[in-house]
Amino acid sequence: MSERVPAIKVLLLPKDTNPMGTIFGGVILSHIDLASAVEARKCGAHRYLTRAMREVEFHEPVFLGDVVNFFTETVRIGKTSVxxxxxVEAERWGAGHGERVKVTEAEVVLVAVDEDGQPVPIRSDSH
Ligand SMILES: CC(C)(COP(=O)(O)OP(=O)(O)OC[C@H]1O[C@@H](n2cnc3c(N)ncnc32)[C@H](O)[C@@H]1OP(=O)(O)O)[C@@H](O)C(=O)NCCC(=O)NCCS
Structure with a gap:
């Protein structure tokens, strides 16, 4: 079986931590947003705006030094939305080194837009 390739893989640093020393949730949300845009580009070379992000629950914390993988999958291609x-899976660093844990998952709705920020068809044959 071929290995899954993440859209983004990041090593998290001290600048990404909250006062408890674990990774700030907003950092993960930001990378979810970026990873979804990388995936959306496979549908067509457009500018994409994030319209919605659904059901983000954090199951496990992310620690300093963890390598975090953002795997993506296109669920639906609409007329102007994807x-x-x-x-999101973390590869632990330090104690438990190499262990992989599921951190969270999310569904992101992106809309293809033109230069004026107005929705445009993703596929040229859409009508
Ligand atoms: C993205 C934006 C241009 C869309 O404009 P809009 O007038 O809402 O567009 P529409 O209502 O026609 O919806 C466009 C598509 O998104 C889908 N959509 C809109 N809201 C949705 C939601 N909450 N969930 C799922 N799909 C949604 C629509 O079904 C439609 O899909 P389709 O064309 O594939 O059928 C506009 O909402 C916007 O600029 N939002 C701000 C985006 C942004 O700045 N994001 C970054 C935040 S910092």
Whole structure:
């Protein structure tokens, strides 16, 4: 079986931590947003705006030094929107080194837009 390739893989640093020393949730949300845009580009070379992000629950914390993988999958291609599922997995550093844990997953709705920020068809044959 071929290995899954993440859309984004990041090593998290001290600048990404909250006062408890674990990774700030907003950092993960930001990378979910970016990973979904990487996936959406496979549907067509447009500018994409994030319209919605659904059901983000954090199951496990992310620690300093963890390598975090953002796996993506296109769930639906509409006329102007793409729905992308992003699964986030952390590879532990330090104690438990190498262990992989599921951190969260989210569905992101992106809309293709023109230069004026107005929705445009993703596929040229859409009508
Ligand atoms: C993205 C934006 C241009 C869309 O404009 P809009 O007038 O809402 O467009 P529409 O209502 O025609 O919806 C466009 C598409 O998104 C889908 N959509 C809109 N809201 C949705 C939601 N909450 N869930 C799922 N799909 C949604 C519509 O079904 C439609 O899909 P389709 O064309 O594939 O059928 C506009 O909402 C916007 O500029 N939002 C701000 C985006 C932004 O700045 N994001 C970054 C935040 S910092």
């Amino acid at each position: 729905v992308v599922r992003v699964s």
